[in-house]
Amino acid sequence: MKRRIAILGFGTTGKACYQALKDRYQVYIYDENAEISENLRLTQDRYGEVDYCIKSPGIHPDQEIIRQLEDRKIPIYSDLEVFQKLLDKKIYTIAVTGTNGKTTTSLAIHHILKEAGKRVFLAGNIGRGVFDLMGLLQDGDYLVLECSSFQLKYIQDFHPNIAIITNISQDHLDWHHTVEDYQASKKKITKNQNPEDLCLVNRDDPVSYQTPSLARRESVSSCQEADAYLKDGQMIIHGQVLGPTSNFQLVGDHNMTNLAFALLAAEEVGLPIQDAFRYGASFKAVDHRLQFVAKIDGVAYYNDSKGTNPDSTDVALASFPGHITLIAGGYDKGSSFLPLLEKHKGKISQLIVMGQTKDRWIQEAQEVGLESIHPVSSMEEAVKKAKDLTKEGVVLLSPACASWGAYRNYEERGRDFMDQVKKLEEE
Known part of the structure; x- marks a missing residue:
């Protein structure tokens, strides 16, 4: 039966x-x-x-x-748990989670291993279900899994050879209800690791860094010595200066740490670290993550629709020196924007807000003393308003909120933004 x-x-x-x-x-x-x-x-x-x-x-x-x-x-x-239970192939699993950076890190690992000639597959929270791979995987293949907290909450025996935690902050409180439950779900990625495995954590993020694991631990940092870290514009891994971070096609220290995670993972599976560094140099930015769209009348437009929580938008704002017109707002996941606004109020010249969280944005922006605040009802209106208001610097879509309600996903929201910017170019 x-x-x-x-x-x-x-x-x-x-x-x-x-x-x-x-x-x-x-x-x-x-x-x-x-x-x-x-x-x-x-x-x-x-x-x-x-x-x-x-x-x-x-x-x-x-x-x-x-x-x-x-x-x-x-x-x-979750599907991760059952897939691994039923898979009858011997594969090498690299699992990546984190509040921010997990997509870039997962894609970078996949890119580097593919460039090195490995049979490598990518699935999980990144748009392709793991069960799509059931008939494709062979013994000796590599599988990179982007793992969400929603998936990790429902694992029992799931066991990755390499577990990566890019960072853990506050997100999805509408789903987890408490920060503790959210963090505990993320940390389950290391639950079944053993001393033969590798756990990669972020030394700059206390929650990630203190995650327990029986595996060997290595860390990355953007500002202090670690197994992989940045110093004076150089990427340093296990004490070896590999070369300048300007070799890479991504911007921002946060992206350099994402690449550092990818390089450590590649080294663990046997790639010479200099080869991994060279392959990483051809990795391009992820769509909807600080993606340059156009320059119009001297103003650069960036699509960071994947900025679906305040911490992610914090990273995006930190990537620019100032004169930022920020387009924000969307579905309410229960997060406060007050710390974000307080930290970057000197950089944000104009704030354009939309979506379910619009009123909260206005209230909290007024609390920190921002004066140029503009509520809108659509992306088309937001982009037109941004063009009228912005004479220098950048226009940045980084909503700090999910897209649900107005859009099916952050990709659809990002495409709408880019389409509206393209219309401006054609005027």
Whole structure:
């Protein structure tokens, strides 16, 4: 008799799980927003038949179905957990998490290993479900996984050979409710590591740096000595000066630390560090992360739509000397913008706000003494207002908020911004 599993959520993750498992298991599906045939639908009378569930990141842990399944003591796992349990290939797993920087770090590792001729795959929170790879992976392959807190909260035995924690600050409190739960979920990435594994942490971030792990530990820093660190514009790894950070195509010390994580991971899997450094030099900026869009009348426009929390926007603002017109706002995840505004009020010449958090932005910006504050109702209006107001410096879209509600995701929001800027160019 086939084992019975339930897939909770039928988006990107859920559909990948279903296609990979439908012939091996009796699969039931739960998703209130998808059309599901009756023979596949997870109904209450079928709860007792389920051996375990695979929860998609989009299913909120407060939903009633989660409570009911937990009350029945039916195990609930993320796709990362189940994928690794079922995979019958010997692969090398590099897992990356963090409040900010995990996408850039994951993509940089993938790029460097691919340039070195390795068979390497990229999946996880980055847009491709791990179960899409089930039939592609072979013994000896490398798998880079970008791991969200939503996924890590629901792991039990998930075991990466290299675990990377870029940083841990405050985010997704609408989902986790407490900072402690959010941080604990991130830290679970090291839960099952052993002394043969490697754990990479950020020496500049106390929460990341103090994460426990049985694995060997190495650290990166942008401002103090570590296994990989920056000094006088040079990248230094294990005491060896590799070359100037100006060799790279990214901007900002935060991106240099992301690349340092990638170089340490590449060295761990056997690449000579100078080769890894050379391959890293051809890695380009991630779309929607401090992405240069255009220069109009001497003003540069940057798309940082992936700045979905205050800490991420803090990093973006720190990358410019001043005269910044900041376009911000979006879905309310419960974060305060007051520390961000207080820190950068001298750099922000104009603040343009939109979305669900608009009123909070206005109130907190007034508290710190910002005077040029402009609420708008659309991205088109925001970009036009930015052009009218900005005579020098940069226009920066870095919302410090999620895009949900107005857009399907941060990519769609970033594309809208770029489209509106392109329209300005054509005028």
